[in-house]
Amino acid sequence: MPKLKSPFTLLPSAPPPGSSHYISNAVIIAKRVALGLEAPLRIKDLPWEPGNPFYDWYRWHSSALLVRIQLRKEQKAPFFHEYIAFELDDKRYFRIDRRQLPNEESPMDCTSEKGVEAYDTIEEITSLDDSMYNPSDCLVEVYFTTSPSPCLGLILDACSAISHDKRARVYTVQRYNCYFYAQTILLCICTADNLRVYRTSLNLWDTWTEIRPDLQPYFPSVHVLVEKPKYSYQDGLPVHADPPTRASYFSIRWPWRKTSRDENGGHRPREMQEANLKEIKTYLLAMIRTHSLRAEQYKFILGCSAEGVERDITEKMNYIWDRHSARSGIGFGLNHFVSNAIENMNYLPGL
Template sequence: MAKFPLLLRPPTLAPGSSHYISNASIIAARVALGLDDPVRIQFDNLGEGAKPLANWCRRRQHDEVESMQLRREKKAPFFHQYIAFRLANNEGCFRIDRRQLPDEGSPLDCTEEAGVEAYETIEEINDMEQSIYSPSEPLVQVDFKSNFRVELIIDLCREISRHERAYMYTVQRYNCYFYAQTLLLCTVCSENDWYEKYLWHSCPIEPSDTAYPELLPSTQYDSAWKVPFRLMVPQRKNSQPMKEANIGELQGYLSEMIRAHAARVEQYKVLLKCNAVEVEQDIKQTMNDIWGRNSLLLGQVEEVKAVVSNPVDHRTGHRKPQGLKRRSRVSKKGPDDWVRVPRRGFTTDF
């Protein structure tokens, strides 16, 4: 983008604001389509879901996710990103967004390191392609051969909300891009038995060093866990071409997006008080923190908190031994989970 959007927009339209979600015409359109109201994703100090979220989870406690997308709105200058997913057995589609509060009093405080209160929602949509706020396009699509319970996504949302920095919204680090990309990558790694305690390999970086924190080299991946993904050309006209990828390639694709965002932030380092290396390192380290806690437990969005010592397998409900792979997919026949992302060179401006 040629100019920094914060300098082009009045405070009420600061990046990530929720003015669309509370717009009267949008509310009327949702009513006409028979869609439920958006539910705020909010937890108390014990990690329990607020009542609206807990009620939503109870209604969906047996539902399973069969497909997920990372989507980007085409509306400039912010190109908002969000997660869309489809439940199995035609149980519906939903989207998850991170924005600012609809009535945020000081929206431009999102440029400060402390940030502003984040406002995450989950809302019903007719299908994953539906763009009630702004036209959008898929950046990544994952089609799961083995469905998983929707609680996994809510548990990931909880982990982000409990992180000492990521629970706030900041335009330079913990924005809608970070939120959606973290949900996607953690879900994919969880469903493909990623047994490392981190998602990104990093090393100490000096302020003058031009190197960036990197993902693990492909030679360090356990080949047994490089589950194939198939990326295909979407059927919709003017969509970006897609190609096949494995988890490592998906990591690389997301890493490029993080790095591109960090480079744009550095263009305004006088205002945002940070440089590209710091932003990329902080985003990836925070993703590592969230993944490494390894406490994605089911049932904690209920009003009665579940307390268990080991992670719970979200398919069987049984506890998993710490540090062990859940199962092996090496002997499976036929395709496994599939992911779709744009070809290199079509990656983006957001």
């Protein structure tokens, strides 16, 4: 019987999942120098003290406050890299990425359970939609409108909590990849700020619902195309009124933003629409579930099930939030894990 090939071998011109070849590209490096941008800084599991480059970077920017933060997805196939971009009140912009090492000797080991060493970085960019590496789309945009705005330390605490975790600090294509890294940071920031302002949402996944199966089609690539859910409300819980389609691209802001395909196949921004933390979590859970089902399609390579991948990702996000809240001085732990909620979950009417 012929040996099954990795799906990545079908893409001879594609880099390995999570590769960092762009960040070490000489032309890009020269362009960054010409623009006077700070060099990319690696986020590592080191003591939080002077001499740690990440600590020193934070001390340099410690007085800065967050204005907005975005979850962005690159348009380049086949992996559609996700990352965090944020704006500070001094009008400077940065992005946070998870990739593999630029010189990783065994890049395809990322398909194994043990994974490869993650290469997490923070770097200055010219704007939130900077396309120096690849063009990207905004999935979630959070504006911080309350005073005072949250400090930069909220983001750094989330990054540090991930880098301290022995599993989450390793890059694996099925679990702890760029999607996990960026989405975890976003959830921690949103939940922490919601708690700071409203004294609510003590748990990362305290309000969420089962997502209808229409949101998990087996797409021919990792890119998730989802139509903006149309919500009606029963007892305060969101219910999908119409099934989503694959025809439009989904983008959220705090409030949500939706973009759709125009007649020429490009992205056409649409009017901003309000959404709450519950709806953002529901949307991100749909993204996690879609990725999990996609990973299961290649279980002969990745050795995983959709249920296992989703459980591991959401439970690890919970654990990171617990660590993040402690480091940030929020002081609240999780009262329950997502796995318990999964066991008791039922479809809502209309789903």
